[in-house]
Amino acid sequence: MGPKLFSFTKGETTYSLRLFPIGGYCAMEGEDEESDNPRAFNNAKIYKRMIIVVAGATMNILFGLVLMMITLLPVEQFTSTTISAFQPCSFTASTGLKEGDKIVEFNDYKINTASDFSFAMYTMPLVEVDGTTFEIYKEDCLFYLWGHCSSISQKLTDEQFKSMYKLWEEGSKVILNTTDRDSAYKAMCEYIDKINEAVSLEKVAEYPAIEEKATRQRYRTDVTVVRDGEKQVIKDVDFLTYRDGETNEPTIAIDFTVLPIEKNFGTLMSQSFNQTVSVVRMVWGSLVGMVKGQFGINDVSGPVGLASAITDVASESLKTGFLDAVMSIVYVMTVITVNLGIVNMLPFPALDGGRFVMLLIEAIFRKPVPRKIEGIINGAGLVLLLALMAVITFKDIWVLIFGG
Numbered sequence: 175m176g177p178k179l180f181s182f183t184k185g186e187t188t189y190s191l192r193l194f195p196i197g198g199y200c201a202m203e204g205e206d207e208e209s210d211n212p213r214a215f216n217n218a219k220i221y222k223r224m225i226i227v228v229a230g231a232t233m234n235i236l237f238g239l240v241l242m243m244i245t246l247l248p249v250e251q252f253t254s255t256t257i258s259a260f261q262p263c264s265f266t267a268s269t270g271l272k273e274g275d276k277i278v279e280f281n282d283y284k285i286n287t288a289s290d291f292s293f294a295m296y297t298m299p300l301v302e303v304d305g306t307t308f309e310i311y312k313e314d315c316l317f318y319l320w321g322h323c324s325s326i327s328q329k330l331t332d333e334q335f336k337s338m339y340k341l342w343e344e345g346s347k348v349i350l351n352t353t354d355r356d357s358a359y360k361a362m363c364e365y366i367d368k369i370n371e372a373v374s375l376e377k378v379a380e381y382p383a384i385e386e387k388a389t390r391q392r393y394r395t396d397v398t399v400v401r402d403g404e405k406q407v408i409k410d411v412d413f414l415t416y417r418d419g420e421t422n423e424p425t426i427a428i429d430f431t432v433l434p435i436e437k438n439f440g441t442l443m444s445q446s447f448n449q450t451v452s453v454v455r456m457v458w459g460s461l462v463g464m465v466k467g468q469f470g471i472n473d474v475s476g477p478v479g480l481a482s483a484i485t486d487v488a489s490e491s492l493k494t495g496f497l498d499a500v501m502s503i504v505y506v507m508t509v510i511t512v513n514l515g516i517v518n519m520l521p522f523p524a525l526d527g528g529r530f531v532m533l534l535i536e537a538i539f540r541k542p543v544p545r546k547i548e549g550i551i552n553g554a555g556l557v558l559l560l561a562l563m564a565v566i567t568f569k570d571i572w573v574l575i576f577g578g
Contacts, residue, residue: 175199196477202226208545220537227530234515238453241508243446245501252435252445253288262346263320264429265415268312270408271397271430278405279398283459287445288432289452293459295413297468298393300424303410305390308355313412315349315362318382322366326375334373341369359384391415393426453512461516476563478570480510523555 175197181190204214215223246252256276260267277285283294303310323342330338345365352358363381370377393413399406414429435441463469475483484506491499519527528551536542 200230206549220533224530224533227526227533228519230526231515231519234511234518235450235454238508238512238515239446239450241504241511242450242453243442245505245508246442246446246449248497248501249437251437252441254433254435255285255288255291256433257430258433259431261414261429262343263316263414264346264350265313265316265412266429268316268350269309269394269410269412271399271411272401275399275401275408277397277399281395287448287452289449290455293452293456295393295426295428297459297463298395298413298426300391300415301394302389303392303394303412305387308358309412310390311355311384311386312349312352312358314384315358316346317416318384319345319349319362319365321382322378323369326369326373330373337372338369341365341372345369355384391424393424450508450512453509454516457509457513457516461520471565471569474566474569476566476570478567478574480506482570482574522559523551524553524559525555528552528555 176192176194178190178192181188183189202215203209203211204216209216211217215226218226254276255278257271257273259273260271277291279285280291280294281298283290285291285294319342323338327335327338342365345361345368348361348365349358352361366381367377392415394410395413397408397411399408414427416425416427417423418425435445460469460473464473484503487502487506488499491502518525519530521527521531532543532548
């Protein structure tokens with residue numbers, strides 16, 4: 175965009191390269207002015223103009239589909255949403271999920287792919303829950319048993335670690351199946367002793383005390399699953415909630431594994447389509463979240479912030495290999511191109527979505543919006559968009575310099 179550097183004409187079209195690499199555009203005769211040419215944009219039938227207006231956003235999303243397929247080509251197998259096993263200290267198993275459950279809805283968000291699940295999980299709000307329930311007590315017993323195993327694991331040989339892990343799994347299942355506090359606490363203590371005996375450590379002098387609080391912070395939500403062929407809503411499922419060691423902020427983690435999906439041509443095609451749809455839903459969900467106040471200005475980035483994010487993604491992915499870094503960048507490109515397509519179709523002046531609304535008005539009332547009024551509306555919308563871009567760019571530069 176901006177001042178023209180050079181241009182050339184081929185056929186009836188002039189192609190130009192301009193100064194600012196912040197976007198591109200195409201302009202047709204009769205798009206922003208009146209024209210007597212019967213082939214001009216303003217003289218085309220309404221349905222043709224509608225097709226032209228939505229073509230850009232459509233191509234953005236189709237290009238995202240191609241990029242998604244590229245990111246999935248090196249993948250050996252795909253990720254399902256069907257639970258295969260739980261970690262020994264699983265909060266989700268303690269509060270209702272079972273092996274074989276296929277997650278189809280989470281936190282009121284429909285789940286079709288693992289990407290849907292990730293988005294729904296990491297946008298789930300932290301809530302205060304009743305800290306005196308038996309479920310919370312069992313979680314504490316599981317967590318303390320895990321903490322004991324974690325504290326001694328660095329001192330163990332490989333054989334000792336295997337013995338410890340086996341007993342940890344066994345003890346966690348026993349705790350999960352208890353029906354009262356005394357049984358849960360007794361099982362935790364017994365397995366601390368069994369683990370110490372198995373790895374030749376002394377019996378602990380004092381068992382950890384389970385501290386009950388009136389309220390606890392948890393990532394908790396209702397989860398809809400398909401279990402034994404039927405849909406079931408599992409109420410108040412807790413996800414592993416712990417404090418980050420560096421920031422001391424509450425953090426959420428997945429405490430189960432899922433079944434793989436075999437990779438073949440059919441699953442590659444279906445996963446490419448489904449995961450592109452997931453990105454579309456993620457972008458739309460993020461926009462809705464901004465309207466609801468779930469996300470703020472700090473969650474929005476412009477070109478400067480995107481460049482920084484891509485650098486971070488590439489640096490992190492390089493730790494596991496060059497190909498991983500390339501595929502991560504391509505995935506970010508997928509999100510960006512889909513994002514551009516959706517945002518461009520928002521019913522806002524100066525965007526294609528705003529033009530589409532004008533065409534709808536023309537189709538309904540059989541009369542176009544006066545060019546002067548349309549120009550004023552689009553001009554005002556453009557000023558607001560440029561102002562928003564300036565604010566976001568300033569925020570991105572501030573974060574880049576001062577952190578945040």
